[in-house]
Amino acid sequence: MAPLLKTTQPLLKFLTKELLMKRSMKLSTTIKAITMAALASVSISTFAADVAPTSPQLSVQLWSIKDDVAKDFEGTLKKLKAMGFQGVEFAGNFGAYANDPKGLKAFLEKTGLKASGAHVHFDKLSPENFDATVAFYKAIDCKYLIIPMDERAFTPEGAKAVAADLEAVQKKLAPHGMHTGYHNHKPEMLGEKGKTPWDVIGKNTEQAVILQQDVGWTEVAGKDPVEFVKAYPGRTITTHYKASAPEKGNKEHPIIGQDTTDWKALINANRTVGGTLWLVVEQESYPEGLTPLQSVEASLKGLQKIIAETK
DSSP states (O other): OHHHHHHHHHHHHHHHHHHHHHHHHHHHHHHHHHHHHHHHHHHSOGGGGGSOTTOSEEEEEGGGGHHHHHHOHHHHHHHHHHHTOSEEEEOSOOGGGTTOHHHHHHHHHHHTOEEEEEEOOGGGGSTTTHHHHHHHHHHTTOOEEEEOOOGGGGSHHHHHHHHHHHHHHHHHHGGGTOEEEEEOOSGGGOSSTTOSHHHHHHHTSOTTSEEEOBHHHHHHTTOOHHHHHHHSTTOOSEEEEOSOOOOTTOOOOSSTTSSSOOHHHHHHHIIIIIOOOEEEEOOOOOOTTOOHHHHHHHHHHHHHHHHHHOO
16 A cells, blocks of 8 residues: 555645645635725725616606696606606706705605706806705705706807806815706707817816716707717716607607617616716607606606616
8 A cells, every 4th residue: 555655645745736726716816806896896986876786777857747746746756756767857846845855855765766966057056045055955865966058058169158167166066075067958069079069068177077968969969979978988977868859850759769869879888988877868759649757657668678688
């Protein structure tokens, strides 16, 4: 037996060494994976802590169903939650809670909805109104206050002034953990590539200022919404998903998924480049035979189907 043991000793040493090496490599791989995950977590934008890991979450701009909201604020928001929305974007109507943000926050929590953002004009963020506006939206945990439109931004020169105002507002909002931003219509997207009023705003504002692209209006201007997402990485924190803007002569189908927009490419761009946390459905055109609420629900279902098919 001694000769056999002698001949097997080198083999045993070899096998032991191989086993230890494999364990070491496996441990190294595990440590590397944990390290990379930690680094990725640290490098994520501060925005990312605001929503669940399943982001982008789905919200709806309440302007889409403004008459329903005016008639029955609570009932309408409950219906939106039942449809499958995770959030709502406010447009100035708060029902019975206009002077009761704490009550509104409690209602949202009870309903299971988040405030994905709000459209707020510059006048509400003026020195005399700033504190009251911020206090209201902080109370409902609404961090993204987007300027819905400013006609100065319809030209490159005017867009410079809008950019300066956005910068000033953002500096005041930053200590509150909040962000301002701008929402486009058709005029901001017109012009030579890289020189549109939208580009002027993007290039003359800091990273913290949100560029809330309205896809429907971008397409009416004859531009590709994916290009604008890619041009400004990490700044499409919220975006309006609109199949058809209410432009005279626009024959695009108003329901998401029944139109011609390449939603899959856009969703991929929002996820990988835009830093997008909220996809906000907005409906301003309604198919014959469908109410605004029915139209919003149809667009939501169409979007959910596309998301399920997008890898």
